[in-house]
Amino acid sequence: MMRIAGSIAAALLISSAPALSKTAEEVMPLVNSYCGACHAVPRPDVLPKRTWPELIRIMTGIMQERTGKANISENQFNDITAFYYGAAPDELPVLPYAEVPLEGKGFTARDIGAMSQLPFVTNVNVVRLTGKADVELLACDGETRELKLLTGKRGKWKETALAQVDVPVHTQVLDIDGDKDMDVLLADLGQLPPLKDLVGKLWLLRQTSPGKFTKELLLDKMGRTSDAQAVDLDGDGDLDIAVAVFGGHDVGEVIWLENGGQGAVSQYTRHTLLGISGAINVTPVDLNGDGRMDLVSLVAQEHEAIVVFFNKGGGEFQVDTVARAPHPMYGSTSMTPADLDKDGDIDIVFTNGDAFDAQTDPKPYHGVQWLENMGDLKFRFHDIGRLYGASTAAVGDLDNDGDLDVVAGSWVSFWNDPKRYAVVWYENDGKQNFTARGLATRPAGIASIKLVDVNGDGALDIVAGAIRMDLLLTKMGSPYLAARHFPPADGKPMPRVLVLENPGLGKR
Numbered sequence: 453m454m455r456i457a458g459s460i461a462a463a464l465l466i467s468s469a470p471a472l473s474k475t476a477e478e479v480m481p482l483v484n485s486y487c488g489a490c491h492a493v494p495r496p497d498v499l500p501k502r503t504w505p506e507l508i509r510i511m512t513g514i515m516q517e518r519t520g521k522a523n524i525s526e527n528q529f530n531d532i533t534a535f536y537y538g539a540a541p542d543e544l545p546v547l548p549y550a551e552v553p554l555e556g557k558g559f560t561a562r563d564i565g566a567m568s569q570l571p572f573v574t575n576v577n578v579v580r581l582t583g584k585a586d587v588e589l590l591a592c593d594g595e596t597r598e599l600k601l602l603t604g605k606r607g608k609w610k611e612t613a614l615a616q617v618d619v620p621v622h623t624q625v626l627d628i629d630g631d632k633d634m635d636v637l638l639a640d641l642g643q644l645p646p647l648k649d650l651v652g653k654l655w656l657l658r659q660t661s662p663g664k665f666t667k668e669l670l671l672d673k674m675g676r677t678s679d680a681q682a683v684d685l686d687g688d689g690d691l692d693i694a695v696a697v698f699g700g701h702d703v704g705e706v707i708w709l710e711n712g713g714q715g716a717v718s719q720y721t722r723h724t725l726l727g728i729s730g731a732i733n734v735t736p737v738d739l740n741g742d743g744r745m746d747l748v749s750l751v752a753q754e755h756e757a758i759v760v761f762f763n764k765g766g767g768e769f770q771v772d773t774v775a776r777a778p779h780p781m782y783g784s785t786s787m788t789p790a791d792l793d794k795d796g797d798i799d800i801v802f803t804n805g806d807a808f809d810a811q812t813d814p815k816p817y818h819g820v821q822w823l824e825n826m827g828d829l830k831f832r833f834h835d836i837g838r839l840y841g842a843s844t845a846a847v848g849d850l851d852n853d854g855d856l857d858v859v860a861g862s863w864v865s866f867w868n869d870p871k872r873y874a875v876v877w878y879e880n881d882g883k884q885n886f887t888a889r890g891l892a893t894r895p896a897g898i899a900s901i902k903l904v905d906v907n908g909d910g911a912l913d914i915v916a917g918a919i920r921m922d923l924l925l926t927k928m929g930s931p932y933l934a935a936r937h938f939p940p941a942d943g944k945p946m947p948r949v950l951v952l953e954n955p956g957l958g959k960r
Contacts, residue, residue, distance in 0.1 A: 479535040482528055486515070491754035494779035496539035503811040504536040518702070545816045547838050549871045552889050559891050559914065559952040565602050565611040567945035570595050571895065572924060573917030574641075576949060578904045579625040581634050582663050585610075587906050590636070591917060591949050592620035599623065599638060599657070602949060604906060615657055615667045618642050622679045622733075628691060633659045637693070639680045644924065646700025646729075646753075652677030654695060671709070675699025675729065683736040683745050686710060686767040693720065694747050696731035704729025706749055706759075710767060725761050725769060729753050737789040739798050740829065750787040750802055754780045758787065758800060758823065774831045775800075775823055783807060783818060785863075790847040792856050793884055797825040805842035807864045808921055814840035814937060820860045820878065836878050837888045840865035848903035848912050851957035855880040859891075859914055861898030863921055866937045874898050875916060875952060895946050896939050897921060911954035918947055 487493045499507070512524055524532075572594035579588050585603035593600050598613040599620045619641035628635045635658050642651025652674035657665040670693075671677075679696040685708055686692060693709040705727050709720035730753030739746045744763035751757050756777035761769040777784065783806030792799045805818040819838040823831040841864030850857040858878040865872045873890035875898060880886055891914070900917040907913065922938040 474531055476535060476539070479531050482532055483535065486524055486528070486532065487511075491780040492756075492776070492778065494781055496536045497541055497544075498779050498781045498815075498817070499540060499811050500543050500813070501537055501540040502542075504540055505533050507810050508533045508536060544813065547816050547840060552887055557955040559955060561892055561894075562951045562953060563947035563949075564589075564604070564609040564951055565591065565600065565947075565949045568595055568918075568948050569943070569945060570923050570927070571897070571918040571920055571946050571948045573899060573919055573948050574619070574621045575623065575900045576902055576915055576917040577623045577625070578902045578915065579623070579634075581625055581636070581659075584663070586908065587904060589902075589915060589949065590614075590623045590625070592617075592623065593948065594619045594621075594641075594644070595948075599636070607907065612663075614665055615655070617655060618651070618653070619644060621677075624681055626682055626691070628656065628682060629658065633662070635659050636665070637680050637682050639677045639695075641676045641678060641698070643676065645928070646676060646698065648675070648699070648701045648703045650674060650703070652697055652699070654680050654693070671695070675703040675705070678731060679733040679735075681734060681736050681747075685736075685745060685747075685763065687744065687765060688713065694734040694736060696734040696749055697729075698731055698752075699729040700753075702729055704731060704753075706731045706734055706747070706761070708747075723767070726751075726759060726771065728755060730755050732784065733787060735787070735789060737798050739789070739825070741797060748787065748789060748800065750784050752784040752806065756780055756782045756784050756804075758802065760829075762829070772829060774829070775833065777804070781810060781815070783809070783815065785843045786845060788845060788847060790856060792822050792847065792858075792880075793824060794856065797827065799823060799825050800831070801836070801845055801847055801858060803839075803842040803845050803860060805839065805862060805864065807841060808925060812864065812922075812937075814865050816840075818842050820845050820858060822884075834884065836860075836886045837876070839876055839888075840872065843899055844901050846901045846903045846914075850877055850903070850912050850954065851879065852911065853882070855882045858886065859901055859903060861901045861916055863897045863899055863919055864937070865896075867893075867896040867939045868937065875901070875914065892952055895920075895950070906951050907953060909954075909956060911956050913954045914952040916950055916952065918950065920946070 575592040577590040585605045587604040589602040591600045601612045621641045622639040624637040638655040640653040650673045654671040656668045675697045678698040681694045682691045690711040697705045706725045712719035730751045732750045736745045747761040758775040783804045785803045787802035789798045800823040820836040841862040843863040845860040857880045875892040877889045878886040895918040897919045899919040902915045903912045
């Protein structure tokens, strides 16, 4: 049984379940055998009672599709269904209102760029691309199918479309060809639903003259491509490219493209690092402090794990899973490396909040957490805070007190409850104890957050990309995404990108 998304969610309606004819102890071997064959066995309490019967039926079909035969009898199916249905709660527990509001003046929200009826900004990135503005942002806009450059100068913003791309999801700015101007490496998901289709692409936007770019296709016919990072992985002085292919339905991988050093970007040799679907990112970082760039991936789908590719030199990697979620409904969404405790090594901050799969209600086990790097390839889990639909997190000193805070965004919550926030600041007391402070309740759905001093006053502001996944999936034919926790679509324009201006917390 694996996590699913998109149109399958429409089928998860309330359905009847057979009565349990065996004890839980008698059924557990069946559960461990059939459910555990694909992933960690989930507890019944991770989903409400009404979800389990149809979900188990769908998962049984997926298992049979994988193996090509019926591996489970009707009686066994009924026993597993009755076990989960009988042991699950009618509704999931509700998180308390833990967010502590700011005292005095709060953050001021300002929309930048064009408004939208259906915001679908998958990523924002703070860059120095042209050098002609105070602040430059790249926004991956899946609604208009464009990569957009937002430039701010003396408080005024200009929006420019750089390229047409099916579903842009990640950018890296670098001088890939050594001509002293900046280019853009761009990952293209290809399509939103996680299907087997080989629609993912990797693009290079080469800057040919100031502010002018040509679009070059580096790689295509991949699964849905979620991330790409150019970095010297084999220590030979040129830039290789690591690529995360999220894919879907068993199509996916993590690869790296070895630069042949012949002066042409197209001269690469492909190496596979991991052959499973669900890789959200592939982030280069020297995690063990040996001077070589490792790669870290947060892998979703049924795997729900943080996988590290430790660089052994000469193009060789050691693959280790350093953390794994307790169940496949965990909903991994993002990760970022940071020395959160400032002890000289790199830790990992990560979020889980994907509810657009088996059941779209916000989950009480969603939130933000970090792995403390203990050395010797060991990591210790720490909670930062529970947050419905946590989708993204950024690390920075928001209040200028010398320690690192975390700002998180949510893309699914009980938005009709005014006490639920879309953006939350987890204030660090200097000892990695965090206080959650709600900063913004709208827009309802944040997919990407970056911290940057937008107005030059010495305090970090928050740049956020908005996304209304409920409207997107409803438009795609998923009527199950009911409005019981989303705000109604009232026809009013919504921001695509916004800035939450820091009121000057601890401003130097």
